[in-house]
Amino acid sequence: MKLQENTIIHADSLTVLRQMEAESVDAIITDPPYGINYRSKTDASVLNDKTPFIWWLYDACRVLKSGDSGRGCLICFTRWDVEQVFIDAMRLAGFIVKSEVIWDKVYHGMGDTKAQFAPTHENIIFAVKGKFSFPGHRPKDLITYQKLASSQMVHPTEKPVGLLANLITAVTKPGDLIVDPFAGSGSTLIAAHKTGRRFIGIELDDEHYEKAQRRIEEAKR
Secondary structure, eight states, X not given: OOXXXXXXXXXXXXXXXXXXXXXXXXXXXXXXXXXXXXXXXXXXXXXXXXXXXXXXXXXXXXXXXXXXXXXOEEEEEEOTTTHHHHHHHHHHHTOEEEEEEEEEXXXXXXXXXXXXXXXXXEEEEEEESSSOOOSSSOOOSEEEOOOOOGGGOSSTTOOXXXXXXXXXXXXXXXXXXXXXXXXXTSHHHHHHHHTTOEEEEEEOOHHHHHHHHHHHHHHHO
């Protein structure tokens, strides 16, 4: 099924991905539930974040382009303690895991302040479906981009639009289709719009969907 583009869909990601046409998407860029039962300092939570949620990867691989297109890639944010679970699941789903990319957030988060090194980075997995080639110069596997202050965030795990724009332009061309199955506050979709890419987002949580929809409409004005 061909879905409406340049919008966010209020639904379950598994349901929507299974409705999408095979090999119709250029890149999936997403920050899925990590399986750490996340709660922010404001007590905001992420839906389905009690166990690593990996079943979506099979349909993600199916809908991505492959072969001579030179496209068909997945950029997936994760965390050090569940990263291997995602890597193993990606390989089982048919992906070729190519790189780990590190996002240096400049300022550290909290965590265990007495018995844990101060966390200043996030892990990103870069995987492809078959043949892939970067559309421009070869990007580095370390990206330094200041994280958002808590007061700026409308979602508990929100990523900066500028960071996502950097990732999008590294792996796609203008006009390509970007899908984010866990759209959250819509930052990936806004970054896609700002860089001239088509996009489809999916978000299950009622509150996050409403916020993302408003942000996307504002970005389009």
